[in-house]
Structure formats: structure tokens, C-alpha cells
Amino acid sequence: MKCLSFPLSWFLCGLFTYGCTTNAYASDEPWLTHAEFIYPVNTLGVDERPYLAVSSTQGVALLDTQGKVLSSIDIKSEHLDFRWLPESSQVGILSTLDINSGKVQLIKVDVAEGELRAMAEFSAKNTAIDALCVGSSSEHVELYTVDVDGSVQQLAINTKNIEHWYLHPVRDFTVGPNIKSCTVDDTAQTLYIAEENIGIWRYSANPEHEVNRTLLQLPTDLEVEYVDATSFGDVAVVSPDSNHIWLLDSTNTTFNPIALTHHVAPKTLQLQREGTSLVAHLFDEKSGHSRNIELSDIPTKQGGITQGEAQQSFTPYGQTQPVQSYGDAADDPAIWVNSKVPSQSLVYGTDKKSGLNVYDLEGKLLKSLPVGRVNNVDIRYNINVNGETVDIAAASNRTSQSISLFKIDRRTGLPSLLGDLKTDLADPYGLCMGKYGKDLAVWVNDTDGRFQKYNIEFNNNMATATMTMQWTVPSQPEGCVSDDENLRLFYGEESTGVWLKNLDEKSADTLIATTSSDVHADIEGMSLFTVNDQHYLIVGVFAVGANWTKMIDGASETDGLDVTSHHLGQALPDGLLVVQDGHNVMPKAAQNFKLVSGTLLRNWILEKIN
Template sequence: MRNSVKLSSALLGTVKLSALSLALITAGVAAAAAPVTVRYDKAAQQLVAAQDGREIRIPATDTQLEAHCLNTDAAGNQSVFLVAEEGLGAQWFIADAKGLLTQPLLVRRMALPPAATQCAVDQGTLYVDEENVGIWAYPADAEAALERRPVLLQQPWGTLTALGAFTALNGQLLLHAPETETLRIFAPADSGPYREIGALQVPELEGLDVEGLTVTGTRSDGMRLVQVDADEGRFEIAIPWTPAPAADTAVDDVPVITVTPSVQTEPVARLGDAADDPAIWVHPTLPSHSRVLGTDKQGGLQVYDLEGRRLQDLRVGRLNNVDVRDGVTWRGQRVAVAAASNRDNESLHLFTIDAKGVVTEAGEVRTKQRDIYGLCMGRGARGEVYVIANQKDGQFVQYQLRTSGRTLDAVPVRRFALSSQPEGCAVNDRTGDLFVGEEATGVYRLPLDPKSSAAPQPVLKVGPHLKKDVEGMAIYHGTDGDLLVVSSQGNDRYVLLDAKAPYRVRGIVQVAAAPREGIDGASETDGLDVTSANLGGEYAQGVLVVQDGRKRMPETPQNFKYVPWSRISEALKNNLAK
């Protein structure tokens, strides 16, 4: 079985190594304090992760284990990829930034090439071979989609005549070529498979049957140590290595931060693309009793508490988006009203929320819209409450909520349009600004006032900060100003920008797993909501709630993740300062 580890180095050009530089080296390597190590227990046929004399065992695979390789994500979580016979792969968390976990956690099962025998991880990419075919690259992040692309292919699909042992270094591949007794270096091309950029002459490998290469460390003189596993034994060689520049943590000077969720909700009822959009209702007197409403577009509305427990499951139809506003007078009382877009009936589905946080249906308002889709709510300057709903062809209809006897009604008061499919929208009640998202192009702003004839004006285009699809959005009311939070679904991130011109981007957030708490990260997010209300405890600065499109650890129906705003504000405190 071959081993691989996460690497960071750079190899350039063609270099001939002397016999002295290729000698076995055991000195001059700086060892990390108390590293997490992984070994293969051949008798038990399972991997063992260890740190400071403590061990945890990853359950044995059902078939022969061929290889394993390690990965560390942006949050410091360490995982191990398993490559077994017949393409049976898996990813397990074994440690976080605090150290070894109490038990390994299965992240996901993976369908890998059926004849895979090697793997390596480098710079967020998992490389796996396929016998007689070549080498494939997969995203290594636990939240990434299971997609692959070819990077090196054998004839007749590519230029390689044979596929030997390989490892990865700083985004490049180091491949043993037995026919030339060299270590060939391949780097990414502008498009298509990798291209060869050099080779290392390695006399000590002549005549050996090399089965595996593993980068094990860096010598004090900068030479990189590579462990060679061959039929003839195991030894180390040293190769020239220039450390890569430190990774840029910003996008055009905008910091990219990684935070972890504190809570995840119970999953929605059905598999597939189901959970979509959350809305936060803040209890007026007992903030800890606040609720999170989440749509299940396969059949209803979920109601959760701040611990993520499902309190209600209202099977009322395929609800896509939901939002909440309080202070509506209905049946002689001031109540909170939630509105959702019901795709079964092309309607606005209305609900009330009482002082105990109980959500009750309050009727439907049939619309003349077709393919009703996204939705948000807002409050006008005179206290009136609006529902803004869109449809997939870009048309928006703005409704005003009104009460008539013992019923709630919604009356159209304005129509406008974007050029292509929208979904997410948000209203800043403080300023009367309505923000709308066009999935393929970006975010726009127009006045909430239905009497306004102003056309939508661009706020943030799809580009380096925001990746399509542009999805959910919400307003965070900060003490120093308001922020617009937007789901950048194309790269599994969330963009924070000022909610007033010139709409400066303040930070980009990604939500990673919290393995010690048993919570996976968030990705492929549709809807989100945020509040700055003090909900107590870790939510004293509010909370960001996001839909998780890829539920891992274990793989179950989708759910929602809660991220304390304090974790975001602490990481971005310098950039959020006005």
C-alpha cells in the first residue's frame, strides 16, 4: 500500500543530481511538534492515526486498501483519503486545529477509478491514478462536488507511454519514468492536461521497481526529502526545492476567512435538492426563543429552535423562499408574518408567528405569476409591509400586505424585471433599498418605494469576488453600518459588502467543518438569512444561517448551518472597521 501526504514546494527546470545529494538523509529536517501521523496496521488491515501516544483507528475497508493520502483544509481540519480496490474511496476526518479527534468521522464516500493504486494531495487537489489510463484530479475539500478532470493520460488518449509512481509538489506532479530513470515534472497548462516542464536525473533509481513516492520533509539547506518505496526496499533521496510564495489570503485585497458553524439543524424530510431558504424570527422579549424557518421545496416549511431542533414540519407544498416581518396588525393583534413562494400553486403562502414561536398557516394569495421562485419581504417608510416575489424569466411583482377582516391579503403595487433568472433578494428597512440578484450577472439595487420608476442599478457584478450563481442575500444591521451578505454559490462562499454606495466588499467567508462538534461545513448554498439581534450566548452579535447544499458527515438530506456572527466579526475586525 502506498502513502502520500500534503505537500508544498516548487520544482522548476531540468536538474542533474549528484550521487552525494541522493544519499540517504536522516539529519537536518525540522520536525513539527506533536504531528498527527497515520500508519497502516497490516494485521488489522486498517489505518491508525496517532498523536502524543494516543491512537484512533479508521474502520477497515470492505476490500483491499491500496493507498491513502492526507489533507489539511483552511480551518486546520485534517482528513485522510482511502483508496481501495474497485474504486471504493472514502474521506475521514482524523484531527482538527486542536489535535487528534476522539474518533474518526466519515466525511463522504467517493467513487474513484476502479483500478486506482496511488493518491496524493496538494494545494486542495486530490490526485488519483487509473491503471493504463492516467492520473485524475479531484477537489480535495470536504464540501466540494465529486468531480474529476484528467491531468496526465497514457496513449492513445495522451502522451505518456507508461504510468509510474508519482507525488505532487506545489501544484505540480513528480512522476517516476522507469524507461528513462528520471523523475519527470509536470505543471498545469492553460487548458487540458498538464505539460512537462523538466526532469530530474536520479542514478540511484536505476534498475529499481519503484512503487511509491512520498515527500517527507525539508532539509535545513532547502533540499526536499522524498521517500522512495521500491521492491528492493525503502530509502530517501533529496531533490532541489524552492519554497513556494506564501498563499495569498485575499482576493484583490479583500480578505478570505474561514469560520465554522456552531449548530446544524435536523435535516429536511427528503433527499435531493430540497432545503433552500431560511428566515430568522427574533422573539420580541425572549431572544433565546427565536426561531429559524426553513423551506423544504419538496414539500413544506420547517421550524427550528436555536439548537437546530425541528419543532414543526408544515407539509403545505413546494415552498421555495421565505422571509419574515413583524408588526403586522391582524385580528386585532400585532403579529409577525412569514411569506413563502409556493411553486405548487403559484401563490404567496402566508403564516403567522405567535408569542410562543408557533407558526400557523394564515392562507394563500393566488398570483398571476408563472414559475414563481424567489421572495423577500420589506417594510416601507410608513410601516407598510411588502412581499417581493420573482419568477424564472426575470419578472418581479411587489405586493403590499393588507388585512381584510380576519384574512391577510397581498395586493400587487409594482412590477419590474431583470434580463435573466433571479432568485435572492433583500430589503434594508433602514434605508428603503431593495437588493435583487440576477444569478448569472450580479446584484442590483432599486428603491423599495413602489411609486419609484427607477431602474435597477448594478451593485456588484459577477467577477473576482462574486461567482455565479448569485443566490440568497440578507442585511446585517451593524452599529457602524449595514452589510449585505450574498451567497456566492459558484465557489461555496459568502460575500460581505457595504449596503450603501460605493458598496465596498469587506470580506469573503467560507464555512468549514467543525469535526469535534460533528458538524460539516456549508456549500452550494441557495438561501441565507442573518440578524444582528442579540440572541444571547454565542449569538450576542447575531447569527448567520445558511442552507447547506451538500450534507456530509454523514451524508443525509440537506439542512441549515448556524454561524455566530462573532466568529465572522473577529476574523474581519480590521476590515469591518469604518
């Protein structure tokens, strides 16, 4: 045995493509000195650096190093943020806000061709946008917008179509009104939002994280205007009230002022790192001109905001429909393997506010049984019930303080309630099943630390439960799994670790993994997975990342899990991993379960042991 450890308020408009005008743009004012936003584009392998310019009087332009217009679009705009497309250093995304229509514009920047092309737009429904920014990872680019009411929308940009791009809602949350600007530090997955007269709010840009924020204060009389970040993690703020740039220190806790050599009233900021210097591209509200100011001897940041220990991440191929209940509702899954037609196997999942749900392998809800607040569920096969061989599911029911038993139709896999077997537990919590020879057992625990074993018998279609074992652990237990073949029970104590109970011996239970060194605290889901005849104990929590191709979010705040190594058809030759998702986004919805091919888990285990 080895232990391995939103409601969318934006109205998405029809997408279209603007025509691009190339060569010089007819204007009385040079872009490099009069545009409110100037951004030098760092292009790998190109000595001469082009510029992006956004102007409220001229529009959007791609300029050469001398300021000559290579391509322009006649959209009078404000705000500018830019990211390269994944795995590209020649084509990127410029985001800006059309000041006449109030629509966000996403513009394709092709540096190699010297061309701009508008690829998508959308407008706010019953509100207006105050701020926007973009962030990126190795897989995708995301757009963030903040409206006048202080609602943040996070949207993934799908750039696969060469004619137009699409936007997919990821999540939304509220920050409050009077927002002036925002920026994303990609290296630290951190979103910074500037609130006028208050300061800078810091959020995690990871949609799987809780929406928690930290206020980074600035002088109380300062009108905070613009915040920007470099790809190296530098973050700075400007205000037209002061001839300074405020730079976030190396601890990411304090903004320190740096006096500017020119007396300016900076209204906008585009920040870039050049070796040991920072270059601030500012628009001076006082003179109405753009300025470039170099800040020398600014060391590169070491590290950044700690995002936690890196975990193995699996990508889901699918997800179940959300549970009917909102809040902390979905909890524990169990996989029913169809021995006759493996591809028609099913996933059972508890909604601990209402009942038991059953899904197919694509996540479609097939049946829902409103049997009460069932918490954990497990399944055993080939049980003799009055001469009939059936499969049985059991669930801990907190409504009736009982074990709910279900008979499974072996043809369809759908359950029907046999009855509730009373326990003396005040709050039945974790549950797993075991089959030892012909004997069926249910292991169930209480939040008070008690563990109990019940032997289940059937007589005239009536089930009875007899408690045959009981013990107590110091802190709250939940997850457990029985290794029936080897007469072993593994169970988790959420704040301590994983215990092993040998069922054929009277020896003391053994702590085989501790939360301090081996597994994460809050141990809940666990299951057994077989690779080359070796059983592996799979214990949550681990990472299930987003599938950006299918727009399926990852899993976070995971409670229960189940896994099988059985062949489940051509699509799942090595089985299935099912993980509860406690924070369902893309878009925001009630909790659900994520579906991961067992091949990913198998390959990871083989990599670890070889």
C-alpha cells in the first residue's frame, strides 16, 4: 500500500471584425506625444520595438519605433492592456474601452504583419464599465472588467477562431464603486484594483480561490488613478495629485513613493522593466502630453505572492450538472461499474441538503432521490437479498440519523430506496462500505469522533443493521475506504492524518500519513486505485485544473472523491476519477463533480514509482 497524495451581467454582443487602416493615420497630433496610453511591445528577436497607442481623440494605433502609424482603428478609446497569445511572441491581444459606445474592444495585434484587427466587442447591460485589464497563463488570456456599481466580471477569451473571438464567463464578484483601473500580476496570479481615495485592493486572480481581499493603503488625501504591473511582478500606482510613482515593495505589502524628476500630474501608467530599471509611460494631465520616465536601480523582485505548494493537477474531461441546492451542498461521489456494458456505468453523488443524485459518464443527471441530507455514499456488488443477487448503495443520512440503503437495478444502474437503518449517532457524517466474504458491512462515523461498524442483513426484503464495532478518535473524522480483499480499513482524521485498521488483527490502529508532512489537513475523500495489481490509496486534497478547451473549471475546496481502475469503455480504458468541486465557476453555479480520465491518474502513479 502506498499513500499518494455567475450570473452574467454583461450582454455579450455579436462579434464582428472592423476594417484596418494601414500606413499613416491622418492626424494633426503625433501619437507618441499626445496619446493617453503608450505601450512598448517587447518582441522577441526584434531589435526595434513597436508601440501600441490608445487615444481618446484619435483611436488605436500600432506604431513603429519612430512613431509612424503601421495600422490604426478609428475607435476613440481609453484604457490599454496587452498580452501575447499563448505560445506566441508575434500576435497578442489589446483591450481597450470605446468612449463613444461604452463597449469593450478586443483587438488582435499582429506585430509581424504590422496589423491591428478588432476581433470582439461586448457592452455592459444596464450599467457602464469603469475599468478593464487582461491577464494570461500558458493556456489562455482572461479579461477583467469593473462596472460603475463595482461588479467585477472575469471572462476567458477564446481566440481559436481566426475570424472572431468569443468570451466565456468565468466568475463575477463585487468590489464596490469608484474603481479607476485594474491590473494583473500574472506571475503571482494576483489582481490589483484601484479604488479612488481608498487605495489598492488585492485579490487572487485564480477563479478557484475564495474572493478574499487585502487593502494596500496609500495616503488618505490621494486620488488613486492608475495601477499597472510588469511581467516581472513590479506593481506601481500613479495619481494626478502628486508628482510621484508609488512602487509596491519586495514584501508586497507597502507602496513606497518615488519622486519624479519632471513635475507632472500622471493620470495613466504603463509600466515596463528594462534590466535594473523601470520605465514609466505616463500621460501628464497638466501638459496634455505623454512622457517616458526611467526609474533607475530598481532591483527585480525575488519571488512574489505565495500561492501555496505546487500540486499535481489533472484536467477534467467533463463535469456533472450542478446540484439543485446552493451553498455547501455537493459532497461525496461513488462510481457504479456496469459489468455488462462498462461505458454505461454511472456516477452517484450526494447533495447533502436534499438527497442522492445519479449521473451518466458525461455528467447528465439521470435520477434524483429526495431522501434527506445524505453526506457520504458508497457501493458494493453482488449482494444476496432473499435469493436475488443485487448491488447495494449506502449513504449516511443526517436528516434521520440513519444509514439509507438503496437497491441498484443491475440493468440500468438506477437506485431505489430500501429503507433507513437507525444509528445512535447524532450526526452521521462519513461512510464507506465493505464486503467480507458474504458479509456486508457499513462503516459510519459522527462529527463527535465516533466510528461504528454495522453488519447488514436482509430478511423478507427487510434490511437490519447490527453494530459490531465502535471506537473514537480525538478530532473529526470523515473519509474512509475498505480494502475488502486484504481486510483493511483506511480512515481519515481531518486534522491528524490517515489511519490503518487491520480487521483480522486486534492490534492498535496505525497512523500511516500525517497532515503535517504527508497529506493536507482536512482529510475527507479517499479511495483505492489499482495499477498493475498494486492498490494505491488516493487521498484528497489534490488539484484538478481547468479544461480551457471545453471551458470546464477545475475543482477546489474538495470534499469527497471516488476512483475506479475498471475499464469503462473506449473513452475511459483505465477507469475514472470523480472529484467534488466546492467552488464551481465558468460560469458561477451550484457545486458539482468533476470527471477525470483514470488514464491521467494511472500515468502519474507510474511516473512516481518508476
